[in-house]
Amino acid sequence: MSSILLCSAPLTGHVAPMLAVGKSLVETGHTVSILTGRKFAQRAGALGVTHIPLPAECDYDEHNMDAAFPGRSRWPGPLRARFDLDKMFVAAMSTQFRAVQRIIESTSVDAVVGENLFMGLIPLLSESPTARPRVFAVCTSPLMCTSVDTAPFGPGFAPSSTRAGRIRNQALNKIFEHGILRTAQSSANRVHQQLTGAPIPDFVLNWPLLADKTFVLTTEAFEYSRSDRDHRLTFSGPIQSTSSSDFTPPTWWDDLDGDRPVVLVTQGTLDNDDLNRLMEPTIRGLATQDVLVVATTGGRPISDVSTSADNLRVAEFLPYDQLLPKVDVMVTNGGWGGVHYALAHGVPLVVAGTTEDKAEICRRVEISGTGINLRRGTPRSQSITKAVRRVLGDNSFRTRAQQLQRDLSELSAGTSIAATIAEASENVTPPSGSQLH
Secondary structure, X not given: OOEEEEEOOOOHHHHHHHHHHHHHHHHOOOEEEEEEOHHHHHXXXXXXXXXXXXXXXXXXXXXXXXXXXXXXXXXXXXXHHHHHHHHXXXXXXXXXXXXXXXXXXXXXXXXXXXXXXXXXHOOHHHOOHHHOOEEEEEEOOOOOOXXXXXXXXXXXXOOOOXXXXXXXXXXXXXXXXXXXXXXXXXXXXXXXXXXXXXXXXXXXXXXXXXXXXXXXXXXXXXXXXXXOOOOXXXXXXXXXXXXXXOOOOOOOHHHHHOOOOEEXXXXXXXXXXXXXXXXXXXXXXXXXXXXXXXXXXXXXXXXHOOOOOOOEEEEOOOOHHHHHHHOOEEEEOOOHHHHHHHHHOOOOEEEOOOOOOHHHHHHHHHHHOOXXXXXXXXXOHHHHHHHHHHHHHOHHHHHHHHHHHHHHHOOOHHHHHHHHHHHHHOOOOOOOOOOOO
């Protein structure tokens, strides 16, 4: 059996799928460890995965980002994503790489598996494939890599494969790489040269396609079509957990089985510091509608929801696998995990998000036909109400969501990824490296 090292930035949405892969590997007899934030130690240990803490310089609390990254909250939408790429992810490259290097040098590691924002694996990939363990990338977000058919990742531009569209894509990708994201790219290149003596081989967001194999946690029908898709890229479906058997439903749980359509509204667990961005406007807008509104605060106290309504039910957390079969529409700011839980249950969406990678996710909801994209991070109550009524009244959104539900049901990400990693890591002759595209 093999020894596998998992690597993740200390973000729940990135750590959770990596641990799910780790669990599958442990269950098949492999030795698995994970290099990530200290707060995930207990969660890893419960799955039989050995926790290795990230160095303090690149560990932080995702629920107090401004403490770790002063000024972050002042940046709006895509500009915050630029800040994150530079200050949160690229800045950690050197420390992460040296931590990985120490583990490889001190233990027997057959394969290294990193999520797509763990930049510390880029320098490792500069080594000869015969001189390093196998390296795999897991994309826990939409595919960020550039393509002739897509605009730069971040703002949520629609893809285009027309001649004019490809000219636009090329121009915008150049502007982003050499202009808007120039600081992050220059920093990554400087660190890479210091660590390896060579320039970074590609645009920093393209690094997953330098790995021996890349897994994208969605179905191909939810991603943009790319004519230059790399052969190492596999769509494996999302990784989702199921609720524990000791779930105790709230006293109002039976209300969900009534005659009124059920609308779920959530801002997830990361971008939920200001519930006035989406949750409160949704509650106000739907207060007079003939629907039942369920609001989940993602861990914030229920008392933080200031708006009251007769048709409102609030909880901090509810298990999606039990809640979503009762839901008719999900209103969300576009978190990757939440959107895929909805699609896995055939639930259409109303999405409104601009921070982190949410503009990209919301655009994919729009283009896939599975919901309505409000294209704002702080939509008005009237806009939300109109969108919810449209989704409830137009069955095409649910039909398309159910089509993706069938696609997703045929994929088993944790099992298939673990099987591929285990099989490849036991092959003593790693594949020769090849250039992106």
